[in-house]
Amino acid sequence: MSNSILELEMLRKNFGGVVAVSDLTLNIEKGSITSLIGPNGAGKTTIFNLVTGFLPPTSGHIRFAGRVINKMKPYTIASIGIGRTFQNVQIFPKMSVVENIMVGRHLRSRAGILHSCLVPPFLRKEEKRIQDAAEEQLHFLNLAQYAHTLAGSLPLGNQRMLEIARALALEPKLLLLDEPASGLNARETIAMGELIGKIKQMNITVLLVEHDMELVMDISDYVAVINFGRLIAEGSPAEIQENKDVIAAYLGE
Amino acid sequence: MGGKNSVGFLALIIGIVLLPFFVTNDYYLGVLIFTAFNCLACIGLCLLMGYAGQISIGHGAFIAIGAYTSGILTSKFAWSPWLAMLCGILLVIVIAFCLGIPALRLKGHYLAMATLGFASIVHIIAVAAVDLTGGPSGLVNIPRLDLFGYVLNSDRQYFYFSWSVVALGVYIAFNLINSRVGRGLQALHGSEDAASSLGINITSYKVQIFMLSAVFASISGSLYAYYMNYIDPGPFDVSHSVLLITMVAVGGLHNIWGAMIGAIVLSLLPEFLSFLSDYLQVFGIEYQPDYDTLVYGGILLIIMLFLPEGIFIGLVKAISFIKASIKKVLGKKFSESGADRVE
Numbered sequence: 001m002s003n004s005i006l007e008l009e010m011l012r013k014n015f016g017g018v019v020a021v022s023d024l025t026l027n028i029e030k031g032s033i034t035s036l037i038g039p040n041g042a043g044k045t046t047i048f049n050l051v052t053g054f055l056p057p058t059s060g061h062i063r064f065a066g067r068v069i070n071k072m073k074p075y076t077i078a079s080i081g082i083g084r085t086f087q088n089v090q091i092f093p094k095m096s097v098v099e100n101i102m103v104g105r106h107l108r109s110r111a112g113i114l115h116s117c118l119v120p121p122f123l124r125k126e127e128k129r130i131q132d133a134a135e136e137q138l139h140f141l142n143l144a145q146y147a148h149t150l151a152g153s154l155p156l157g158n159q160r161m162l163e164i165a166r167a168l169a170l171e172p173k174l175l176l177l178d179e180p181a182s183g184l185n186a187r188e189t190i191a192m193g194e195l196i197g198k199i200k201q202m203n204i205t206v207l208l209v210e211h212d213m214e215l216v217m218d219i220s221d222y223v224a225v226i227n228f229g230r231l232i233a234e235g236s237p238a239e240i241q242e243n244k245d246v247i248a249a250y251l252g253e
Numbered sequence: 254m255g256g257k258n259s260v261g262f263l264a265l266i267i268g269i270v271l272l273p274f275f276v277t278n279d280y281y282l283g284v285l286i287f288t289a290f291n292c293l294a295c296i297g298l299c300l301l302m303g304y305a306g307q308i309s310i311g312h313g314a315f316i317a318i319g320a321y322t323s324g325i326l327t328s329k330f331a332w333s334p335w336l337a338m339l340c341g342i343l344l345v346i347v348i349a350f351c352l353g354i355p356a357l358r359l360k361g362h363y364l365a366m367a368t369l370g371f372a373s374i375v376h377i378i379a380v381a382a383v384d385l386t387g388g389p390s391g392l393v394n395i396p397r398l399d400l401f402g403y404v405l406n407s408d409r410q411y412f413y414f415s416w417s418v419v420a421l422g423v424y425i426a427f428n429l430i431n432s433r434v435g436r437g438l439q440a441l442h443g444s445e446d447a448a449s450s451l452g453i454n455i456t457s458y459k460v461q462i463f464m465l466s467a468v469f470a471s472i473s474g475s476l477y478a479y480y481m482n483y484i485d486p487g488p489f490d491v492s493h494s495v496l497l498i499t500m501v502a503v504g505g506l507h508n509i510w511g512a513m514i515g516a517i518v519l520s521l522l523p524e525f526l527s528f529l530s531d532y533l534q535v536f537g538i539e540y541q542p543d544y545d546t547l548v549y550g551g552i553l554l555i556i557m558l559f560l561p562e563g564i565f566i567g568l569v570k571a572i573s574f575i576k577a578s579i580k581k582v583l584g585k586k587f588s589e590s591g592a593d594r595v596e
């Protein structure tokens with residue numbers, strides 16, 4: 001795949017004696033929806049944390065759009081265009097829904113502390129732009145009716161939507177979604193699948209960790225199967241469903 | 254500033270303008286001026302504690318640095334009070350930066366420890382560096398502040414001036430809270446991981462807000478020095494820092510108004526208690542000023558147990574509860590009378 005946006009090359013992460021990710025090489029094609037699947041503890045979330053700079057790799061390389069990002073801090077990685085959500089939803093519970101998304105516009109605005117202290121909000125042009133962009137995002141995700149609700153009081157399904165809206169406000173090139181459908185009911189899961197499809201249409205590459213196989217097989221262009229930190233198979237959903245190793249390791253048949 | 258905050262701000266301004274017409278006694282005016290100093294320090298501390306989630310147990314030290322920089326430069330080197338105040342501000346910015354960078358890079362409450370140690374050091378220097386600070390006997394001959402060549406001589410003038418600074422502080426705080434930076438701070442308080450995944454440099458933000466809160470404290474100290482015309486190390490010990498934290502916690506951590514109310518209540522409480530002590534005798538034991546600490550502790554305990562979000566939020570909730578109950582009662586009556594009419 002020459003057209004890859006994210007390349008993992010011999011990526012390794014040890015936690016003491018435990019090898020969480022073991023010499024993993026994987027390319028994520030630009031514009032695709034790629035799913036990482038594997039049993040609990042296979043190292044999927046660790047891979048997310050390595051890519052987004054929350055953990056430093058023990059060895060190996062991570063390249064994003066041709067650039068090595070191994071040693072970058074999470075906020076720098078966000079600034080070069082990688083957005084993410086978290087397995088256990090990490091919204092800002094005491095801020096309103098629209099404020100949550102406005103935080104997502106952080107990198108698309110510039111005001112520093114002095115400017116913020118001295119100029120009242122209604123005189124700031126940038127503030128208006130941030131608000132407009134956030135409201136646009138709310139409409140896109142059908143959350144407009146909750147704009148001024150405290151994020152912490154939303155039901156889980158909407159909290160997950162909000163977390164994605166916030167990451168989208170960043171205008172990322174690559175979006176990492178960590179189990180976006182976990183804890184959602186059947187209808188919410190279908191809506192989540194549709195949303196991920198729409199995100200792909202916005203030319204954002206999606207890397208997905210998900211346990212809901214129906215959803216994964218339905219929306220993914222590629223699936224990579226991880227077990228014990230190793231890549232055991234990759235291919236189209238159809239190929240993965242046929243793969244004997246995968247069936248043995250993961251589906252347990 | 255949102256609608257409700259604008260109303261609060263207007264109320265504050267009106268209060269500031271009118272209060273000296275009712276409080277004419279210089280002593281009580283003085284108490285209110287001290288209250289302004291505490292308010293100013295508490296606004297800064299509230300930004301740090303309530304919005305960025307960090308604790309400083311050494312804010313008294315920043316007040317001391319503001320006071321001593323102003324005091325030393327004006328009394329010994331005859332600097333302009335304004336220039337001396339500016340020096341104090343720059344000095345605490347540098348110190349807060351140096352203290353904040355190592356302490357705030359770590360997760361957890363390392364800033365509390367660092368500031369606690371720092372506060373002790375500053376207090377020791379204030380006591381021991383006799384040549385510079387005057388030591389325990391203090392520093393005298395600090396001039397009064399002048400405003401465009403007009404010296405603020407009377408307490409009433411100083412009252413207006415210091416409370417104007419508080420109003421300015423409130424204005425700045427609300428501007429900050431409702432800004433990109435303020436949202437970033439609230440975000441990192443909510444979830445550091447999520448904040449950094451959105452591109453917020455959390456260490457830098459924490460250090461910046463720590464520096465800003467130190468500036469509030471430093472200005473408060475400078476104003477104190479110019480008001481008293483004399484400073485000694487006494488009021489700047491660690492217990493004063495703890496008192497400031499108590500004020501913010503009692504009023505409400507997550508709200509500037511809360512911090513102000515906490516500062517006002519606890520600044521006026523000693524006066525109230527000493528007024529009470531003239532009449533209060535329990536089993537023949539007279540109330541002594543030493544018991545103040547006991548009362549503070551009791552108040553803090555009760556508030557943490559029953560109003561963990563502070564007096565302000567407690568009041569807001571109580572008012573909305575009363576409103577709701579009145580509506581309920583009235584609504585019933587209306588519907589009853591409406592029913593009567595139909596019949």
